Amino acid sequence: MAEVLVLIEHSEGSVKKVSLELLAMAAGIGEPSAVFVGPGADAALATLGDHGAKTVYVADGQAFLDHVVVPTVDVLVKLVSEKSPAAVLIPSSADGKEVAGRLAVAIDSGVITDAVAVSSDVVATQNVFGGATIVHSKVSKGTPVITVRTNSIAPVQSGGTANRVDVAVEVSAAASATKVVNRVSVQKSGRPDLSEAAIVVSGGRGVGSDEGFASVIEPLADSLGAAVGASRAATDAGWYPHQFQVGQTGKTVSPQLYVANGISGAIQHRAGMQTSKTVVVVNKDIDAPIFDLADFGVVGDLHSVVPDLTARVNARK
Amino acid sequence: MKICVCVKQVPDSWAEKKLTATDSTLDRAAADRVVNELDEYAVEEALRIVEAGEGEVTILSMGPDEAADSVRKAISMGAHAGIHISDPALHGSDALATSLVLAKALEGRGFDLIIFGSESTDARMSVVPAMVAARLGLPQMTFANKVEVSGSNLTIHRVTDYGYDEVQSSLPAVVSVVEKTNEPRYPSFKNIMAAKKAPMETLSLADIGLDAASVGLANAWSEVKDFAERPAKAKGTVITDEGNGAEKIEEFLVTQKFI
Ligand SMILES: Cc1cc2nc3c(=O)[nH]c(=O)nc-3n(C[C@H](O)[C@H](O)[C@H](O)COP(=O)(O)OP(=O)(O)OC[C@H]3O[C@@H](n4cnc5c(N)ncnc54)[C@H](O)[C@@H]3O)c2cc1C
Ligand SMILES: Nc1ncnc2c1ncn2[C@@H]1O[C@H](COP(=O)(O)O)[C@@H](O)[C@H]1O
Numbered sequence: 001m002a003e004v005l006v007l008i009e010h011s012e013g014s015v016k017k018v019s020l021e022l023l024a025m026a027a028g029i030g031e032p033s034a035v036f037v038g039p040g041a042d043a044a045l046a047t048l049g050d051h052g053a054k055t056v057y058v059a060d061g062q063a064f065l066d067h068v069v070v071p072t073v074d075v076l077v078k079l080v081s082e083k084s085p086a087a088v089l090i091p092s093s094a095d096g097k098e099v100a101g102r103l104a105v106a107i108d109s110g111v112i113t114d115a116v117a118v119s120s121d122v123v124a125t126q127n128v129f130g131g132a133t134i135v136h137s138k139v140s141k142g143t144p145v146i147t148v149r150t151n152s153i154a155p156v157q158s159g160g161t162a163n164r165v166d167v168a169v170e171v172s173a174a175a176s177a178t179k180v181v182n183r184v185s186v187q188k189s190g191r192p193d194l195s196e197a198a199i200v201v202s203g204g205r206g207v208g209s210d211e212g213f214a215s216v217i218e219p220l221a222d223s224l225g226a227a228v229g230a231s232r233a234a235t236d237a238g239w240y241p242h243q244f245q246v247g248q249t250g251k252t253v254s255p256q257l258y259v260a261n262g263i264s265g266a267i268q269h270r271a272g273m274q275t276s277k278t279v280v281v282v283n284k285d286i287d288a289p290i291f292d293l294a295d296f297g298v299v300g301d302l303h304s305v306v307p308d309l310t311a312r313v314n315a316r317k
Numbered sequence: 318m319k320i321c322v323c324v325k326q327v328p329d330s331w332a333e334k335k336l337t338a339t340d341s342t343l344d345r346a347a348a349d350r351v352v353n354e355l356d357e358y359a360v361e362e363a364l365r366i367v368e369a370g371e372g373e374v375t376i377l378s379m380g381p382d383e384a385a386d387s388v389r390k391a392i393s394m395g396a397h398a399g400i401h402i403s404d405p406a407l408h409g410s411d412a413l414a415t416s417l418v419l420a421k422a423l424e425g426r427g428f429d430l431i432i433f434g435s436e437s438t439d440a441r442m443s444v445v446p447a448m449v450a451a452r453l454g455l456p457q458m459t460f461a462n463k464v465e466v467s468g469s470n471l472t473i474h475r476v477t478d479y480g481y482d483e484v485q486s487s488l489p490a491v492v493s494v495v496e497k498t499n500e501p502r503y504p505s506f507k508n509i510m511a512a513k514k515a516p517m518e519t520l521s522l523a524d525i526g527l528d529a530a531s532v533g534l535a536n537a538w539s540e541v542k543d544f545a546e547r548p549a550k551a552k553g554t555v556i557t558d559e560g561n562g563a564e565k566i567e568e569f570l571v572t573q574k575f576i
Contacts, residue, residue, distance in 0.1 A: 011479075068475065068484060069447065069457060093478070094443065094460055101444030102451045104413060110538030111412060113442045123542060128441075129334040135341075135544040140537065177456035177490075181472075182483035195478075199575065224575070232496075242462075242497060243480065248330075248438065249355070249496045257575050267330050271441075278573060279553070280566060291555055296569040300558025308563030313576055 002086035003055070004030040005079055007072070007099065008048065009091045013040020017196045018091045020051040020155035022148055027052045027156065028120055030086040034162065035079060037072050038064035041164070049162030051155055059167040063175060069095060070175035073102040075167055080107050080143055087122050092147040092252070093195070100147045109142025114252075116152040116275075130267070131274040150195050151254045186241050189228070194244055197227035199257045200276070202246055203239075204231035204269075206262015206283065206302055210239040216306050217261060223313040229253065229273075231263045247272035261302045265290025282306060318372030318466070320363040321428040322396065323419055323449075324356035326380045326387035327439040334439065340534060341541035342409045343439060345381065352387045355434030357394070357501035358494050363432050364395045365499065366466055373397040375428075379407065379418050385519070393504035393512035404522040409534025412440070416448030418532060421525045423453060430471075433493040435460055446493035456486035462497040 004026035008019040019034070026032035034053040036044060041058040048056050057079055063071040076088060076099070088103065090096045092114050104111035115124035122144050126135045139145070194200065201221040203213055213228070221228045230240040232247060246253055248268035258276035263269060265288055273279075274293065281290050281297035282305050291297045298305055328334050328348035335344040363374045374396040378388050381403060388399040402422055410418070423431060431453075433446035450457035458464075461473035462481065469488045474481040476495055504512070522529055530536060556565055570576045 068482065069459075073451075094476070097443045098447040098457070098459060101412065101416075101442070101447040102457075104444075104538070105416065105448050105451045108413075108538075111442075111444065112539055113444065127547065132334075132547055133336060133544055134547050135336070136542045137539055138542055139539045142538065174451070174454060178458060178484050178486045180482045180484050183477075184474075184480040184483065186480040188479075242476070243478065248441075249436070257570075257573075278575075280569065281555075282562070282566075286555070286557070291553075293550070293553075294555060295550075295553040295573075296566060297553060297555035298558050298562035298566060299555065300562045305558055305562040305566070309566050312563055312567045313570075316576055 002030040003033045003083050005076065005083070005085045005088045006032055006034050006053070007076065007088070007090045007096065008034050008036045008044065009093060009096065010036070010040060010044060013043035015044050015047050016091070016193070017155065018150040021150065021153050022089045022091065023048070023052045024156040025118055025148060025153050026089055029118060029122060033057060033085070035076060037075055045162055045164060049160050050157055052158045052160065053162040054160070056162045056164050057167050058164055059169045061169050063169055063171045066180055067175045067178055068180060069098045069102065070172065071169060072099050073106060074172050074175060075169060076103050077106045078167065085143060087118070087144040087146060089118070090145070090147045092149045096147050100145045104145045107142055109145055110139035111145040112137055112139060113147045115146050115148045118146055118148065127275055130271050149252065149254060186243055191221060192225070192227045194227040194229055195251050195253060197253070197255055199224050199226035200229045200246070200253050200255045201226045201259045201261070202229035202231065202263060203234055203261050204263030205233035205237070207234060207239065213240050216303060220259070220306050220310045223310045231269050260290050261306055263290055264288045265293065318367055318370055318430070319428045320367060320372060320430045320432060321375045321377050321423060321426070322356070322359045322363045322391065322432045323377050324360065324387060324391045325353040325437045326350050326378060326384040327353045327437055330354065330438050336544050340409060341544055342534065350383055350387065352390050353434055353437050355436055355438070355496060356391070358496050358498055359432040359434045360391050360394050360396060361499045361501040362464055362494050363430070366430070366464070375400060377419065377422060378402070379415060385517070388517065389512050392515045393509045394502055395508050398515055399517040401517060401519045402525065403519060406522055406529035406533045409537060410532045411537040411539055412442055412444050412448060413538045414532040414536070416445050416452055418525065418527060419445070420449050420452035421527050422520065423449070429488045430466070431455070431489070431491045433491070435493045435495045446491055450491035453491065456490040458484060458486055458490050459493040460495055461492055462495050464492060464494065464498065
């Protein structure tokens with residue numbers, strides 16, 4: 001059975017959920033092999049094996065800290081030429097898409113982005129135009145390079161163990177052309193990761209202030225164990241950090257439940273949340289387009305409805 | 318400083334987008350055509366850089382005949398010249414072909430900076446800038462929400478999941494910008510008039526030294542097998558809050574097993 005390479009997304013060895021989802025998807029196509037670049041492979045090995053990876057290719061070194069995107073591409077180019085995999089699956093993050101694009105150029109293969117499913121014969125399903133159209137497509141030249149959205153498939157624990165294979169990396173000229181001189185982190189919240197969360201509670205201009213996010217939106221999110229999201233109006237106003245923006249130019253989320261509070265539902269916002277399985281809306285304007293997406297909507301003031309809801313959810317615990 | 322900004326003509330974000338039944342390509346006639354919103358930030362960034370020093374901004378677009386309008390529109394923000402790659406053989410080109418055409422058109426022109434939007438609102442792939450950087454062998458300085466040029470050095474803030482990376486390279490380089498970088502200007506009357514007379518090169522595939530067999534729908538690296546409209550979502554329940562809004566949401570969340 002041909003190998004299927006899965007690029008693992010992780011933060012210092014703590015493997016992101018999307019990586020485990022991609023291993024489950026790879027198992028439907030061929031034999032899943034994880035590709036782990038950067039520091040922390042030791043901590044990840046057991047988890048990856050347990051989720052179906054038969055082999056974990058490990059490439060570590062300063063290159064992955066010093067340069068962006070290209071060192072990862074160099075590793076994948078090498079593995080594709082050595083292993084002739086049936087496909088390469090990559091998380092649909094900003095970095096992941098760029099890795100996929102450069103890999104496709106380097107190996108002269110087709111690339112498909114934002115797949116939500118990939119069949120055994122490597123046909124990818126995409127939801128395009130904000131989810132209004134379902135497209136099936138196939139790579140017709142070379143090794144299929146496919147980026148896959150988070151929450152597209154459930155991870156599967158197989159109880160297996162993975163075989164570690166170290167891959168040597170040379171730093172190419174293309175890789176060393178850029179140099180990371182500083183990494184700046186915004187504070188971590190302790191809430192679930194926005195792109196992976198099963199529930200997202202979002203706030204928009206209707207929230208009114210940063211104080212509103214702290215006293216109304218975050219408490220509801222915490223009562224539901226949810227991640228917090230925001231519209232661009234809210235991030236531009238400085239009420240919530242940009243990293244939490246949902247939409248065209250923010251994160252694309254596809255949670256089980258999306259709660260939109262004081263968000264009108266502009267096309268650019270919908271582009272990032274339209275494929276949420278269930279949508280609940282609180283907005284005081286009955287004509288707000290976001291109600292078109294609502295499974296359940298309340299026309300009302302979020303400043304009274306949301307705290308009441310938070311108290312009710314907490315009371316059930 | 319010579320800067321080239323790559324802009325794409327796309328259907329208006331607000332319009333309903335459709336695929337053509339016959340060949341599964343974007344139905345460009347179904348919606349108004351506009352400059353990809355994110356590319357306006359790229360044009361603005363280029364203009365700010367030359368205005369802070371000196372230089373010229375050229376707009377480059379690959380697309381059907383009508384895409385010339387978008388090149389003029391982008392020039393009217395204050396750019397100096399345009400290049401439009403148009404050829405019937407380009408219809409249905411995918412990202413690999415687009416990046417090949419753009420790279421070929423850019424080659425040998427001596428641009429110090431090539432600036433892109435971070436994503437086209439129709440394809441939404443976010444791959445073309447990285448692909449062009451790879452093809453030209455230039456530093457990839459993408460997803461920037463801050464761009465600083467000093468002499469022949471470039472520094473950007475690359476947005477990341479955790480915040481941002483400060484990344485440096487030398488020039489020439491390929492940059493893509495996100496919508497947090499700046500606020501695009503509206504074209505002034507003077508610049509709209511100037512754009513009408515701005516030099517514009519209209520080039521075919523042969524003009525940039527590419528063969529029709531390397532691009533277009535028939536030669537794409539990927540193919541659409543089929544597509545379908547997603548069944549419309551059943552209309553949900555919307556109630557007006559009369560002091561019971563939260564209670565009703567609570568009931569809904571219970572029936573859906575979220576709580
Ligand atoms: C290039 C580009 C990219 C963009 N990318 C994004 C993106 O990624 N994400 C994004 O979100 N937007 C994006 N936008 C912006 C988008 O067009 C909208 O401007 C934005 O989504 C509006 O945010 P909002 O819904 O919070 O604000 P508004 O549209 O102002 O809506 C606020 C809503 O809150 C309601 N409200 C007010 N007070 C209350 C209250 N007390 N209780 C209940 N409801 C209340 C109002 O009725 C209204 O419906 C982008 C725009 C451009 C041009
Ligand atoms: N046909 C095109 N002509 C010029 N620039 C393009 C074209 N297609 C894409 N681009 C550029 O590449 C960016 C990313 O596009 P995409 O990878 O399709 O999301 C856009 O914001 C444009 O700057």
